[in-house]
Amino acid sequence: MTPTRRWAGLAYVAPLVVFLAALFLVPLVELFRLSFSPVDTYNAALPGFTLNQYKRVFTEPYFYGSLLETLATALLVATLCVVLAYPAAYVLARRSAGAMRTLLFVIVISPLLTSVVVRTYGWVVLLSGNGVVNRLLVATGLRDQPARLLTSYPSVVIAVTHVLLPFAIIPLTTALGGLDHNLHRASQTLGAGPVRTFLRVTVPLSLPGVVTGALIVFALAMGIYITPLLVGGVTQPLAGIRVYDQVETVFNYPVAAALSFALLxxxxxxxxxxxGAFRIWERRLHG
Known part of the structure; x- marks a missing residue:
């Protein structure tokens, strides 16, 4: 590549670099600086340097407990999304191009076309005391009175899984769609049944899609807070809600910044x- 072309390439990406630096890196650096600021009795940030905010985050159960709860929830949601996404992605990948495949794909990505607040309020309507779910429970005789579905941890997991499910389906569909179907025919010719072919051929070859979907969902679930806040309330012990509480209720911005960086x-x-664990698993599957 000639120097002229090299400089031309840098000129093309320069606006993007400046944009990211101005809107992402600069606020991030400022937030990091804020996390080391001392506070007065009214939780206002003061000039200076202290590690007290990080000490609170890692020593007070209210904060470090939320980090552990967030980690467990993200792992659970990532697992549920991959398990639920695999059948849908498998059907999409095996469908030939046409109106039905397009319709199925639109249904899959339709949650991404709607505001997360609107989707979450849909769950609030469904799970409220007089919502559809409780009315069905009472009408079928499964309960004498409406259950308290909102502000519960299972409701939070279900709602977050629904919100993040498309992020697992899309990479899985891409991975499954790229498989060579001749490998399936070869496996069956050698005597393997459909189940064994699926477990020994389809699953190992689709592992990159599984890994990509699981990591994307996991990373998004670690930082999500709008859906848990609206469905579960401010009492849910998740780090994102703890950060929101410190900013909107306690007004302790340094602690919120420290907790944010601990979560990051x-x-x-x-x-x-x-x-790394997925990479080791993939190596073992492929020998």
Whole structure:
């Protein structure tokens, strides 16, 4: 590549770099600086440097407990999304191009075309005391009175799984759609049945899609807070809600910044470990 073309390429990406630096890196650096600021008795940030905010995050159960709860919830949601996404992705991948495949794909991505607040309020309507679910429970005699579905942890997991499910279906569909069907025919010719072919051929070859979908969902679930907040309420012990509470209720911005960076570090560490574990699994499957 000539120097002229190299500089031309840099000129093309320069606006994007400046845009990301201005709207992402600069606020991130400022938030990181804020996390080391001391506070007065009214939780207002003061000039100076202190580790007290991080000490609180890692020593008070209210904060570090929310980090552990968030990690467990993200792992659960990622697992549920992959399990639920695989059949849908398998059907989409095996469908030939046509109106039905297009319709199915539109249904899959339709949640992404709607505001997350609108989708979440849909769950609020369904799970409320006089919502559809409770009316069905009472009408069928399964309960004498409406159940308290909102503000519960299972409701939060269900709603978050619904919101993030398309992010698992799309990479899985891509991975399954790229498989060579001759491998399935060869497996069956050698005497393997449909189940064994699926477990020994389809699953190992679709593992990149599984890994991609699981990591995307996991990373998004670690930082999600709007859906848990609207469905489960501010009492849910998730780190994103704890950050929201520190900003909107306690007005302790340094602690909120410290908790945010602790959550970011935990997300990066967990994602790295999961990616490594998936890579080891993939090597074992492929010998």
């Amino acid at each position: 570090a935990l997300t990066l560490l967990s994602t790295t470990l999961l990616a």
